[in-house]
Amino acid sequence: MSDLPLLGSHLPMSAPGYFAIACELAKTLGEDTFMFYTGAPQNSVRADIAKMRIEEGMKILDAVGISPSSLVIHAPYIVNPASRRKEENFQFAIAFLKQELARANAFGVKNIVVHPGSHLGDGEDYALDCLADAIDAILEGDQTDVAICLETMAGKGKEVGTSFDFYASLFPRLSRPERVGLCLDTCHLNDAGYDLTHFDEVLAELDFKIGLQKVKVVHLNDSKFERGSHKDRHENIGYGTIGFDVLSKIYRNPNLKGVPFVLETPWIDDVMPYQQEIEMLRSGVYVPSWRESL
Numbered sequence: 001m002s003d004l005p006l007l008g009s010h011l012p013m014s015a016p017g018y019f020a021i022a023c024e025l026a027k028t029l030g031e032d033t034f035m036f037y038t039g040a041p042q043n044s045v046r047a048d049i050a051k052m053r054i055e056e057g058m059k060i061l062d063a064v065g066i067s068p069s070s071l072v073i074h075a076p077y078i079v080n081p082a083s084r085r086k087e088e089n090f091q092f093a094i095a096f097l098k099q100e101l102a103r104a105n106a107f108g109v110k111n112i113v114v115h116p117g118s119h120l121g122d123g124e125d126y127a128l129d130c131l132a133d134a135i136d137a138i139l140e141g142d143q144t145d146v147a148i149c150l151e152t153m154a155g156k157g158k159e160v161g162t163s164f165d166f167y168a169s170l171f172p173r174l175s176r177p178e179r180v181g182l183c184l185d186t187c188h189l190n191d192a193g194y195d196l197t198h199f200d201e202v203l204a205e206l207d208f209k210i211g212l213q214k215v216k217v218v219h220l221n222d223s224k225f226e227r228g229s230h231k232d233r234h235e236n237i238g239y240g241t242i243g244f245d246v247l248s249k250i251y252r253n254p255n256l257k258g259v260p261f262v263l264e265t266p267w268i269d270d271v272m273p274y275q276q277e278i279e280m281l282r283s284g285v286y287v288p289s290w291r292e293s294l
């Protein structure tokens with residue numbers, strides 16, 4: 001095994017193959033971890049966990065030496081725990097994420113990535129209060145050891161969680177901060193204004209304000225737009241404004257060694273780009289125009 005961190009991608013998990021097919025796909029693509037949604041990313045309809053072919057998937061993972069604890073679940077991005085303008089939506093986000101913790105636990109997954117949400121015009125301070133209340137409610141009485149990993153966001157619309165300062169203000173408000181971590185998304189960091197060409201300085205700021213041990217997952221994506229654009233449009237590795245060299249260095253940063261890296265880069269028509277991206281990132285060697293030969 002190499003000394004590099006675990007590397008995989010977002011993989012689809014839908015009926016009828018569910019988890020078994022996602023695991024099979026990870027094996028085929030040579031991934032050593034992966035991320036999945038427990039249903040569609042854009043809605044909160046979820047099949048019964050008993051239908052998700054977990055045991056079959058576990059056998060496949062076992063055969064290729066992937067530990068389910070390294071896998072990542074991404075919560076659907078429509079739940080908004082950062083606002084209680086509509087109290088029923090806020091309560092729904094809490095109830096859904098509570099169930100998502102139980103689902104993650106059934107898969108043996110230890111990290112759920114959650115978008116912090118949108119303040120809907122009420123400002124970041126209000127969002128901080130809502131988010132802290134939501135997380136406390138989600139974790140109240142929870143007996144699992146699944147971590148909620150809040151993602152760093154690009155700042156599209158009224159999105160919160162676009163700065164380390166936001167999370168530095170959030171953590172001290174939580175009743176169970178030990179159950180909450182961060183997911184760094186390189187596209188979002190870039191779009192939020194962080195200069196990834198000086199990534200050690202970015203990590204030093206994060207360490208000072210929050211603590212590096214809070215980083216549980218990295219989403220490794222290039223960006224279609226320039227730094228500070230607040231757009232959030234992922235690009236294939238090497239085709240965006242961040243570029244291969246910077247992303248490869250981030251993947252090799254010794255301070256992130258124990259953290260799973262997950263690609264969420266766009267498919268090329270109907271073809272997944274992950275195998276090529278993973279090979280280049282592992283070797284550290286960029287293949288110019290690799291996308292043309294897919």
Ligand SMILES: [Zn+2]
Nearest residue numbers: 074113115151
């Ligand atoms: Zn995300």
